[in-house]
Amino acid sequence: ETGVTQSPTHLIKTRGQQVTLRCSSQSGHNTVSWYQQALGQGPQFIFQYYREEENGRGNFPPRFSGLQFPNYSSELNVNALELDDSALYLCASSRIEATEAFFGQGTRLTVV
Amino acid sequence: GDSVTQMEGPVTLSEEAFLTINCTYTATGYPSLFWYVQYPGEGLQLLLKATKADDKGSNKGFEATYRKETTSFHLEKGSVQVSDSAVYFCALDKAGGTSYGKLTFGQGTILTVHP
Numbered sequence: 001e002t003g004v005t006q007s008p009t010h011l012i013k014t015r016g017q018q019v020t021l022r023c024s025s026q027s028g029h030n031t032v033s034w035y036q037q038a039l040g041q042g043p044q045f046i047f048q049y050y051r052e053e054e055n056g057r058g059n060f061p062p063r064f065s066g067l068q069f070p071n072y073s074s075e076l077n078v079n080a081l082e083l084d085d086s087a088l089y090l091c092a093s094s095r096i097e098a099t100e101a102f103f104g105q106g107t108r109l110t111v112v
Numbered sequence: 113g114d115s116v117t118q119m120e121g122p123v124t125l126s127e128e129a130f131l132t133i134n135c136t137y138t139a140t141g142y143p144s145l146f147w148y149v150q151y152p153g154e155g156l157q158l159l160l161k162a163t164k165a166d167d168k169g170s171n172k173g174f175e176a177t178y179r180k181e182t183t184s185f186h187l188e189k190g191s192v193q194v195s196d197s198a199v200y201f202c203a204l205d206k207a208g209g210t211s212y213g214k215l216t217f218g219q220g221t222i223l224t225v226h227p
Contacts, residue, residue, distance in 0.1 A: 043215070
């Protein structure tokens, strides 16, 4: 059973640019959720995808968007990057009916 | 809205000491409750969970009991080890039955255990 993998592990972007983060879900999982973890804080729920449709969204603006593909991999896109977007972005995969989510190691985004 | 509050950290203990990390929550309905652990440079790992009132979750010597009357889910371990040093997050998931995976986290508690 493969785990949840995210890419890239680190990246640096300039304010105003766009970024795409990728997540490969664990085998057999049909749901992916994305979280933003600012330094020293707990993760905050961005949104969840199930069967390629958005299935719930946290308090994040529309410039945060996502996709889920038929193989259950996923992307998080952020447009018009702001300095406050600097954070660790975590992807978690699960089965929609199961209580346990499995997290990837995250992508550290720095916006300068 | 839903929220989770953890005790202020960081917590520093000597090896074999008793650990308690307090967690309280605010939510309507009947959330599931979780403790996740984050080791340096890694993602989150589920430590234990409880899905209904009075359930006790346990794993690797850690325990937490879902107390609906006090809206709490305190984490305890009788004898900590240096390898337990990490950040601990309490979390809730309010979706029930058919749609899990939208977690609300506390701010995290840094635990450092000295030999």
